[in-house]
Amino acid sequence: MMIDTHAHLDMQDYDEDRKEVIERARQGGISHIISVGIDLQSSQKALELANSHDFIFSTVGFHPHNADHVDPGDLEGLAALTGEPRVVAWGEIGLDFYRGWSQPDKQREAFEKQIDLARHCDLPLVIHCREAHEDLLEILKRKENGPYQGVIHCFSGDYKLAMNLIAMGFYISIPGTVTYKKAVQVQDVAARIPLERLLLETDAPFLAPVPKRGKRNEPLFVVHTAKKIAELRKIDYEEVGFQTSQNAIKLFALPAKQ
Ligand SMILES: [Zn+2]
Ligand SMILES: [Zn+2]
Structure with missing residues (x-):
């Protein structure tokens, strides 16, 4: 059992063979995929995919890269989609000062507004954060109102930061970069945080x-990440699959069996 909690199946990278990619995941034992939105249009597309496949679910959100272009009508459009039963989270939202494709102030503003909206419709958060960890903590602490429900996706901080975020209620999501030779920090995080939070x-x-590095990624390849984490933690691959699936089912309130 294995869940890919973060993929962008609506992207044009899959226009030629989306059906085959989804079928490979299903055949390969991926029980659920969450297809994540990055703006209004992609959130709508992700929902269409979720509505037409029983093991795909979707999210709504404005990625920090797109923060410069958020207008109130778009946010209302996202909020309207949250009434759909297959929308399971609000994201991805957050801060990205690495690429800096949107102004930092616009990113902060869009992030804070969307935290409020997610809270209003009682959805967990999918947070993206790159080279903005201090600002992230500042915003999350200021807006804290009991334990958070959510995940820091594609986690790129250190163990101490991970434990700080876990204490606030978050899960930590580990991507395929953990298989890269030089990715010592994310390997350390994946090896040491509680498995119940991963x-x-x-x-x-x-x-x-690895071994698909450099190629287009797809949901089935999550098995390579699980294998690496099992190796790092010196536990069975099945245990990694089982426990991380339980975590995802709990956080996103997914139906247990597809
Ligand atoms: Zn993403
Ligand atoms: Zn991201």
């Missing part, structure tokens, strides 16, 4: 794990 993801089409 999620698996591909972030497909990006960040394909």
Whole structure:
């Protein structure tokens, strides 16, 4: 049993063979895929995919890269989609000062507004954070109102930060980069945080794990990430699959069997 908690199946990278990619995941034992939105249009597309496949679920959100272009009508559009039963989270939202494709102030503003909206419709958060960890903590602490429900996806911080976020209620999602030789920090996090707080993801089409590194990523490749984590923690691969699946089912309130 294995869940890919973060993929972008709506992206044009899959326009040629989306059906085959989804079928490979199903055949390969991926029980659920969460297809994540990055703006209004992609959130709508992700929902269409979720509505037409019994093991796909979707999210709504404005990625920090797109924060410069968020207008109130778009946020209302996202909020309207949350009434759909297959929408399981709000994201991905957050801060990205690495690429800096949107202004930092616009990113902060869009992030805070969407935390409020997610809370209003009682959905967990899918948070993206790159080179903005101090700002992330500042915003999350200021807006804290009991334990958070959510995940820090594609986690790129250190063990101490991971434990800080776990104490606030978050799960930590480990991507395929954990299989990269030089990724010592994410390997350390994946080896040491409580397994009850760990999620698996591909972030497909990006960040394909070894042995697929450099190629287009897809949900089935999450198995390579699980194998690496099992190796790092010196536990069975099945245990990694089982426990991380239980975690995802709990956080996103997914139906247990597909
Ligand atoms: Zn992201
Ligand atoms: Zn993503």
